[in-house]
Amino acid sequence: DIQMTQSPSAISASIGDRVTITCRASQGITNSLVWFQQKPGKVPKRLVFAASSLQSGVPSRFSGSGSGTEFTLTISSLQPEDFATYHCLQHHSYPWTFGQGTKVEIK
Amino acid sequence: QVQLVQSGAEMKMPGASVRVSCKASGYTLTNYGISWVRQAPGQGLEWTGWIDPFNGNTMYPPKLQGRVTMTTDTSTSTAYLELRSLRSDDTAVYYCARGLGTTTMLEYWGQGTLVTVSS
Numbered sequence: 527d528i529q530m531t532q533s534p535s536a537i538s539a540s541i542g543d544r545v546t547i548t549c550r551a552s553q554g555i556t557n558s559l560v561w562f563q564q565k566p567g568k569v570p571k572r573l574v575f576a577a578s579s580l581q582s583g584v585p586s587r588f589s590g591s592g593s594g595t596e597f598t599l600t601i602s603s604l605q606p607e608d609f610a611t612y613h614c615l616q617h618h619s620y621p622w623t624f625g626q627g628t629k630v631e632i633k
Numbered sequence: 634q635v636q637l638v639q640s641g642a643e644m645k646m647p648g649a650s651v652r653v654s655c656k657a658s659g660y661t662l663t664n665y666g667i668s669w670v671r672q673a674p675g676q677g678l679e680w681t682g683w684i685d686p687f688n689g690n691t692m693y694p695p696k697l698q699g700r701v702t703m704t705t706d707t708s709t710s711t712a713y714l715e716l717r718s719l720r721s722d723d724t725a726v727y728y729c730a731r732g733l734g735t736t737t738m739l740e741y742w743g744q745g746t747l748v749t750v751s752s
Contacts (some may be wrong), residue, residue, distance in 0.1 A: 528742050564679075565639055569728065570670075570678065571745045576735050613678050621694035622668075622680040 528552050530616055538633040547612050547628045549611040554594045555618035561590055561599045562613045562628075563616035570613065574599065604630070635659040637729050637743035644749045646691065650717040653746045655729035662710040663687045666733030669714045670743075671725040679725075683733055684712060719750045 529552040533542055549559065557577035562570040572581050574590035577597055584603050587602040609632055614625040640654040668683040682693040684703040691703050701714045703722065710727055728747045730739040 560734070562739075564678075569745060570739075571742075572738075572740055575738055575740075579736070581740070615678070615680070615739070620692060621696075623680040624680065627677045 527621055528555060528616055528619050528623055530614055530623050530625040530629050532612075532614060534628060535626065536629040536631060538631045539604050541604055541606060543604045544605050545630060545632075547599045547614075547630075548585045549597045549614035549625050551595045551597075551616055551618075553619075555616045557593050558598050558616055558618035559572075559590075559592070559596070560615045560617065562614060562615065563608075565610045573612075574609075584625045601630075635731065635741045636681075639727075639729060639743040639746045640745040642749070643703060644751065645719050645749055647719060647721060647740060647752055649719050650715060650749075651719060651748050652713055652715045653727050653729075653748065655712040655743050657710045657712065657731070659701055660731075662705060662707055662712070665731045665737060667703075667705070667712040668730050668733065668739060670728045670739070672728070673725040675721070676725075681714070681727070684725075685733065715746065719748075721750050724748065724750045 531550045533548050541631045561574040564570045578590045588601050611627045611629045615625050636658045638656045643651050663686045666685045669681045671679050684691045684707040700717050705712045729743040731741040732738050
């Protein structure tokens with residue numbers, strides 16, 4: 527199985543901060559990576575697909591990059607509604623695997 | 634608009650089976666695959682398989698192989714997840730989500746169904 531390692535597992539940040547979350551794959555997955563945002567008790571919401579394509583309707587402060595084994599999700603200026611847990615998913619090889627999640631908390 | 638509406642919460646004894654439904658509306662079920670993802674309390678997301686409603690093809694993770702079956706009923710635009718021989722570590726919220734292609738991957742999600750396995 528491909529292991530997806532997210533870092534950090536949690537981050538405390540302030541409004542307006544630039545936040546970067548990394549997802550590292552144990553082997554190459556080309557660009558078969560999706561980022562989701564999940565708020566407590568809510569359904570995951572897709573933010574980025576194909577590693578760097580922004581989902582329609584998602585604010586442009588979110589961006590994804592990377593290919594192969596290292597991927598990043600960047601929030602350029604953190605807003606109050608961005609405090610949530612972020613998950614990455616690889617769908618290059620079976621079984622598809624998620625990272626363990628990164629919780630973005632208020633500093 | 635695209636909607637996936639799942640069946641209600643279930644409580645089951647260990648060893649029992651559960652079937653969760655996911656009714657699609659706003660699009661033609663056979664045009665997109667359906668994945669199922671689960672989330673144990675306080676834990677991350679876990680992919681539990683997919684089904685292509687067009688041809689019935691399925692793919693399951695090895696850890697669930699033999700206990701999970703995914704089906705669809707195109708006449709009612711509904712996808713089903715059946716999990717057998719339930720164990721306490723199957724306790725989770727189960728989500729259905731639409732899309733298997735690169736651009737459509739898990740774009741739309743159902744509201745989730747809590748399955749609790751407890752004696």
